[in-house]
Amino acid sequence: MSIHGLPASVPTVGPSHFDILKVIRPNILELHPYRCARDDYQDGILLDANENPLGHSITRSGKAPDSFLDLDLHRYPDPAQNAIKERIASLRSLPGVDHILLGVGSDEIVDLVMRVCAAPGKDKILITPPTYGMYSVYAQINDIEAIKCPLELTGAAGEGGESGRFSVRVSEMKETIDANPSIKLIFLCSPGNPTGTLIPLSTVRAILDYPNFKGIVVVDEAYIDFTSDDASAVSLVKEYGNLVVIQTLSKSFGLAGVRVGVALAQPPLIQILRNTKAPYNISTPTANITLSALSPHSVSTMRNKISTLVASRKTLLADLAALASLGVGPAIGANDANFVVVPILSVDGKPDNTRAQCLYRSLAEKNGVIVRYRGNEPGCEGCVRISVGTKEENMTAVTKMREVLSAI
Template sequence: MAIHGLSESLYPKKPAHFNLESLIRPNILALHPYRCARDDYSEGILLDANENSLGHSIQPPKTARTELDEIEGLDLHRYPSPSHEPIKSKIAHIRNLPGPAHVFLGVGSDEVIDLLIRIIVKPGGEEKILITPPTYGMYSVCAQINDVGVVKVPLELESTHGEGGESGRFSLRVDKVKEAIDADPLIKIIFLCSPGNPTGTTIALSSVKQVLDYENFKGVVVVDEAYIDFANPSASATSLVTEYANLCVAQTLSKSFGLAAIRLGIAIAHPALVHVLNNAKAPYNISTPTAYLALRALSPESLDLKHNKITILNASREKLLQSFSTIPALGIPIGSNEANFIMVPVLDKNGKKDTDRAQAVYRTLAEEKGIVVRFRGKEVGCEACLRVTVGTEEENERLVEKLKEILAD
């Protein structure tokens, strides 16, 4: 079996007795890796990766000349703490948890996702995870890497009709999830993304509780809340953690905290599950510079700054939605817009969703106008859609201007 995406010229030729393809697990050879936002474009106005466009929310100390001065003063020649209890305690406090025993730290949410699959789901394809497309692509990628099966129960689009076609809020079909569980008792993890990526829609806690309470499901429900701070705080499943030992809530400092570069993910769960995660992780998975910056980001002053930036971004999201409504070739945005991005379909001359035109607009924006958004038009429920991160006021204005130019043709 060929190695997906590798040029024949790069296959190893020495020693003659060594064959890399036969050594690698077949599911890894066949893997189509998750395509991140920077695979195609890395320059210009970057509105494709749902980063915090207003920058990080760390308030610099009055005594330091620069952030680098502080970091250079750390014990970088020593291995970092394996536990980082001060960070966990601060997270427990701001998320209203009983204590740090409920908190696990990973290298981004992706390590949390991968580690949960590795500790719970047996490789071989018989045991499975359940996902609800359209959803975050790394669930399926991690499943394939770990050689576990994937069951798909699509979200349902509660349709509304208007000029620009059909739109609405995505919702979880709990009855369909239960049917899938009954049909396959080897489902071990259910991944629910809330607010969803790319749907921008929160899943009702009542629906989450129905799945958690379903006696036929013996596994763990993972609610991925990477974007929760842009939504109503009452939508967070962290309020259920002390009640349900079969719940794990994944969060991150990448989005609302504006710290995508430091790679700090969080799992909030029953202390028993957190303990197993700690047993299975790499010994020093969180670096000292990352821990330092995370602690600074969790200070009262930085949390105030973060809150102010969320307020600005949410207001900018509403303004951008209004601007999109003035462009005839854009349809009604998909989802309920509870994150820091918008999913909007591109229409043809007759007002129908046009996937080819959406892809062309994506390329033209990036290659000719210097503005990078994300094409999502071939995913379930996202026909002809572009996913647009809310940028700064100037970036949003330039985006709208260039969209009007391109779509005027």
Template sequence: MPILGLAPSNGPSYPAHFDIEAVIRPNILTLHPYRCARDDYQDGILLDANENALGHSIPTSPKSTSNLENLAGADESLDFLSLDLHRYPDPAQREIKARIARLRNLTTVVGVPKDDHVFLGVGSDEVIDLLMRVCVAPGREKVLVTPPTYGMYGVCVQVNDVGVVKVPLNVEGGAFQLRLEEMKKAVDEDPSIKLIILCSPGNPTGTLIPLADIQDLLEYPKFKGVVVIDEAYIDFSPPGSSAVALVEKYANVCVLQTLSKGFGLAAIRLGVAIAQPPLIQILTNAKAPYNISTPTASLALFALSPSALAVMSSRLATLNASRTTLLAALQSLALLGLGPAIGGNHANFLMVPVLARAGGEPDNVRSERVYRELAEHEGVVVRFRGKEHGCAGCLRITVGSEEENRVVVQKLTEVLKRI
């Protein structure tokens, strides 16, 4: 049956074993999406959406007005209180999608951005939840994950009452890579698996999954579902690492990205899914009517402007250089019982195990004591990750500013000396 809102395709999708209509739950395929007042018209005397025609009620004195002219440079400016906050936001947000498509090189040969390959959500978390809701039948079908991985996958699995199959990563030597044969075996034994969710760079490992391994899963004929690649930290990784490069060819891949990390906009909650139009249309049909707010959209447009992207690029370079410096400083604490960093170090954080003693084994008890001492007595908050698969004794440390990195090394040195 045709996907509502999507023009019929002129040819088969690739790979041949994948049929999106067999993946999407039947009730979703037949879903008629909610029609927003702004789907048809966005200009004129708007008396169709039961909005407050007199505008918002926030005082506009100079003290309450927030002008963000310097955020993206002189080419664009924004005064939040001048926005039409009494109107519902644009449900399509095509300009944001077009800018993301340009940024991620999703363009046709004539340079037209493929905004129909982009979906926007309230953070990647909304997209993860939505993918489970449209693809995986509650109580009957399953999701495959590869621990250690992002904890929200497990939360969404439980909320949506779907099953989970876990195929842990190969953690030997701190590799944190896919065990492809074991994953294929799991698929062979359980055809109810509809999604495989991978995190690259991994959280909490910071390790990239090679594109060749992802392609191996996409080409595997016995897996009929969608491979989801969560790339929240991809902007901190070397060029050419992103699975977006696979979207043009493969209909069974969905890449998740976000403005929270590399863009430094965690507060605005904007997540991105990049996939071929059929899956994007399904997500669009099932989403809430106005999921992206006007302030969020306005800030996202700033962040995707040329001058803001230049600032972002400069800051990414600084953070990656700081990551190298911080890694070297942490390695100097070996005699105090801090082990060498594990994982791939391709994100904006590092994973380091606290050992029982210099040259000893990772020690969760000591590590958790160090974590709490830093937070409660030294004013430095890192993340204890020792209970995750392959991460015994580990603390996850976000790369901070130059001064923050200096302080964390200093305080960690002091705490390790007394614990």
């Protein structure tokens, strides 16, 4: 069986133990994708899609920016968005647009990968808590069991002044795979949320190369631009057909409100995802903003802002360390993202969920500073997660934390 829409000339990429036709659900392989009006023609007298030829009805006095009003909002958007994909391919050093899929945020891609690979009520996924919560949510929505292989925490926070460190236990993961042959997907969040920890490429390779795992490894890199340039698993895409890397424009590009996610993989998997996605999932205003954000000048601006945030992260960590006498423990994780996670300790120096919740609520309800309580996550007892803000926001957050912790 072939993949609809994929040229027969596309070569198969390793590893040798992986066969994508045995991973994808049979009904998905048999799916003939919906042919939308803009698949074939984008220009001319367009009388094929039942659009409104008189244009949109938004007046200049409305709230929409004037630049949007000049777009062809009465026409369906380009389903391929190859201009955007070309810029992403260049940015991430990939061969071409056939290695890229766009989604409505990375969440749509997470859901899509599950739906094409895992049969409801039969197959499983593997996650590594503490990790991004939407993996479990989408697993439940799709009636897929989520098997947990917790990250290893060494140097527990609050013990001897050492910060906790998280890492993937490859040997335990292999044992879990062997015990659960119906696992079709492994989700690795790198850098992790909420751990902020980058997973080494050697670890990703070890899982990709494990012959007993016949499924697909998903590396979620929402925060990858906040760490070193050579850390991305995208560098492995050219070698491995059983890998998909997910990225987003929400974090480093500062476009959380635009909702654009990116899947990076070999063409066979990308084609299957294209066959399954909604035909017009990226709107015209979204595409317009995204293309601008991926221009050389905008990318340069993005990288300058990342440098500022990384420097601010270092300052924030130092300022939080100065609150040690008030019960702020050493940050956990490797701090490879745009946030930090610190445990709030009791008087006896142990992580304290009750005190952390009190801090969280008091900061939000009485001081206008919103952080995230993460104490219910494995390995994160008593922890709050603090996004790196502007210099002024960070200073205010630390000042308010000092005031609240002094009173509780």
